[in-house]
Amino acid sequence: SQQGEEDPQALSIQEGENATMNCSYKTSINNLQWYRQNSGRGLVHLILIRSNEREKHSGRLRVTLDTSKKSSSLLITASRAADTASYFCALGSGGSYIPTFGRGTSLIVHP
Amino acid sequence: EPEVTQTPSHQVTQMGQEVILRCVPISNHLYFYWYRQILGQKVEFLVSFYNNEISEKSEIFDDQFSVERPDGSNFTLKIRSTKLEDSAMYFCASSGTISTDTQYFGPGTRLTVL
Numbered sequence: 001s002q003q004g005e006e007d008p009q010a011l012s013i014q015e016g017e018n019a020t021m022n023c024s025y026k027t028s029i030n031n032l033q034w035y036r037q038n039s040g041r042g043l044v045h046l047i048l049i050r051s052n053e054r055e056k057h058s059g060r061l062r063v064t065l066d067t068s069k070k071s072s073s074l075l076i077t078a079s080r081a082a083d084t085a086s087y088f089c090a091l092g093s094g095g096s097y098i099p100t101f102g103r104g105t106s107l108i109v110h111p
Numbered sequence: 112e113p114e115v116t117q118t119p120s121h122q123v124t125q126m127g128q129e130v131i132l133r134c135v136p137i138s139n140h141l142y143f144y145w146y147r148q149i150l151g152q153k154v155e156f157l158v159s160f161y162n163n164e165i166s167e168k169s170e171i172f173d174d175q176f177s178v179e180r181p182d183g184s185n186f187t188l189k190i191r192s193t194k195l196e197d198s199a200m201y202f203c204a205s206s207g208t209i210s211t212d213t214q215y216f217g218p219g220t221r222l223t224v225l
Binding site for chain 2: 035042045048100103
């Protein structure tokens with residue numbers, strides 16, 4: 001199974017700014033999920049986007065998927081200090097329903 | 112909102128000892144999973160469980176590991192003889208059906224093997 005590669009590895013912004021994180025992968029997927037993990041805590045599911053979808057929104061979150069470029073982006077608009085966390089993309093591919101996690105992007109939002 | 116719970120939040124054990132990590136999945140979910148995350152590394156799949164049997168497991172899930180659903184609510188991960196390299200966060204997750212794909216994770220148990 002393949003894993004996604006998140007970019008950048010670390011991102012530091014000021015409160016109110018937008019944060020964009022990217023995930024690239026190598027072979028075809030069935031779906032892609034974004035999760036958030038606060039330091040030392042569990043994973044919180046944010047959004048699932050299927051391979052036949054191009055964009056999904058949830059509150060301040062916007063996820064896009066470009067299967068031709070084999071990449072996805074997570075945009076957090078009007079960031080808050082509470083958005084400080086690590087963000088992971090997880091790929092669902094092949095016949096397995098087990099998501100494969102990347103190494104994550106560490107986001108710091110300064111108040 | 113229903114959530115996955117895990118106990119204990121932190122477990123410290125001596126090398127060679129057995130540990131049991133406990134999880135209470137979301138009550139109407141049918142699929143259960145264990146993952147681990149070694150400090151600073153990515154989340155790794157260990158095992159999935161459905162209909163009282165293992166449905167998929169990774170190469171990490173060797174004979175030292177076992178899972179059980181002893182009653183209608185708990186889902187446990189047992190490590191028979193812990194090693195130093197078993198030190199990690201262990202996450203339980205559950206999902207309703209395969210078709211929903213979304214897995215909901217518990218807060219994790221931090222296992223420290225001395």
